[in-house]
Amino acid sequence: MTDQISRAWAYLSRVAEPPCPELRALTRRVGPVEAAERVRTGDVDDVIARRTEARRQIDCAANDLETLDRMGGRLINADDAEWPLLAFNSFCGVSGRPQAHEPMVLWVVGPAYLAGIAERAAAIVGTRAATAYGEFVAADLAAGLAARDAAVVSGGAFGIDGAAHRAALAADGVTVAVLAGGIDVPYPAAHAAMLRRVRGEGLVISEYPPGERPARHRFLTRNRLVAALAGATVVVEAGARSGAANTAAWAGALGRPVCAVPGPVTSSASVGCHALLRAGANVITRTEDLVELIGRAGELAPEEPRPASPLDELADAERHVYDALPARGSRTADEVAVAAGLPPMQVLGPLAVLELSGLVVRSEGRWKLARRT
Amino acid sequence: MTDQISRAWAYLSRVAEPPCPELRALTRRVGPVEAAERVRTGDVDDVIARRTEARRQIDCAANDLETLDRMGGRLINADDAEWPLLAFNSFCGVSGRPQAHEPMVLWVVGPAYLAGIAERAAAIVGTRAATAYGEFVAADLAAGLAARDAAVVSGGAFGIDGAAHRAALAADGVTVAVLAGGIDVPYPAAHAAMLRRVRGEGLVISEYPPGERPARHRFLTRNRLVAALAGATVVVEAGARSGAANTAAWAGALGRPVCAVPGPVTSSASVGCHALLRAGANVITRTEDLVELIGRAGELAPEEPRPASPLDELADAERHVYDALPARGSRTADEVAVAAGLPPMQVLGPLAVLELSGLVVRSEGRWKLARRT
Structure with missing residues (x-):
């Protein structure tokens, strides 16, 4: 150029x-x-x-480019290979939202490759007033995404955003901060060091030129890019009025899965998440749930682990007979039949199976439960 | 009779x-x-x-009736006015579940009137291994139902069930315990005093004759009655394997709303609830959500309260201009126009409106944000 x-x-x-x-x-x-x-x-x-x-x-174009150059960044547009064409295609289908337009240019700083990131990324967003629970879950999800080679997109803010960026960095993952002001304007100022690390290892991007301060409406405009760059957006914690709900709305408008993490109903920081769940958002409790949504076909979340019981393998008849044995003491087969409400002939088979399984013990013509080991 | x-x-x-x-x-x-x-x-x-x-x-019919009489109870069937005909009608539509049948008789003890209760009741169920969070929420929902003249149906067990019964009693509400054994067999034994209070002020019911002990399969069979007697079933906490999920499944099979309370994703006691939510259960965070499901037409839950902001009333143009003013210091109208990216002529109107609303202050031809009080 x-x-x-x-x-x-x-x-x-x-x-x-x-x-x-x-x-x-x-x-x-x-x-x-x-x-x-x-x-x-x-x-x-x-x-x-x-x-x-x-x-x-x-x-001040010359100055802006000098600032960008000093930061080692680049100014990209739709003609560049790095432009996330596919991701931004989603803007075509949106109607009724005046801001639902593809950006014209992006100011980008960092070693990661934007077009590649957008192929496997999730946005982790949420309230700035996060609880310890929310920050823990955001960090856990971000670390899990990093471990599965997925990028973490967020907005660089206090609370959930920061927890997600930091955990991705700590797990040597790729994380992208989309700012609502210039790439040289760390916001919030207290996140300057974190954003420096993000642009050192991942990407800091913005559609605003250097020096621009974020303003309220810019956060809302910025949120569309967070949602567009991620295959799915998960809101970890959000109060009744949270910008995160706006990002989730963008995800929905762009045809991307909207996700929310449930939390205690006693926590005002989860009110927004529960509202999203009520409106049909995907329930996210583990990284696997997210990867299933953003991953390649067939990357299905494994079943939640369920504690096993030795009774799982039993057929109904055997379980029924097993239940008819008292917790303490023993019973004759006839007594078992009465307790189970089954004909005496129908309890002998199940009792034999249960004995073979080591679940019941026969002694002197009476049956009792085996001691669990 | x-x-x-x-x-x-x-x-x-x-x-x-x-x-x-x-x-x-x-x-x-x-x-x-x-x-x-x-x-x-x-x-x-x-x-x-x-x-x-x-x-x-x-x-032992004579003995059984004597036991019932001693407890001040009654044995009812479909010919009795107290039989919850309407509620039990739901069994007609169920197929594929061998136990999905209306009971033949019910052993009932307590001053409440079963048919009336079933017209306005919710089942509150959950794990015996409840957390303090779960017990708090169960109690809160039960007390809320009591305050709204709705009965609380549950299974009398440790944990969520007990918390729900107790809170309903404490709030002078009506609560119903459906037992998996005889009405004279308090189970668990440690709940004997509570069940005595339930049958003193609400109802204890069972389809099993006096003296019968609960068995595993009886709990599952009993659960269909809990679900049938309630307009909706809410699972407050449930592990990966919880009988509460079985009650919820019955509610679904009977065409009643299945509900679950979200909880921390870090809590194993909420895993079952999140599984239900994932499968489409109603999100319950407040009693109002439940009353909307079991109540009369038009008993809609009010909107969740949202904190208000003085900016809520502003039109987009004014909010945009408001955002263009710096947090500290002042700007000329032209500077505001540049910051907002609006033609200078288009910022004067909004600035005047903002001044009238007391949100911005003009001084010596410059504009600044008013201090929030």
């Missing part, structure tokens, strides 16, 4: 608040250099004029 | 392990006295002969 083209993309990234589908369409049609020139000179239609009016005189 | 008829019912109640649809059909056809006589003398078809062979010589 020549400097001129890069600078045009950087200029276009800042000049309209994303997503701006009209500007994106113009750029696809005439190319970034021509599009930037037209915006700068006001040679655009009314919609783009209005969307770019406030910022078209601002050109 | 004459003594002869009562004794015939009592005899029939014991002679075959319930449910025995063939014996029930015979009794409906020829009446209890004639049916009892035929069984006693062996004048019955092969099926009934086999089902009654072991016990037909046993006649």
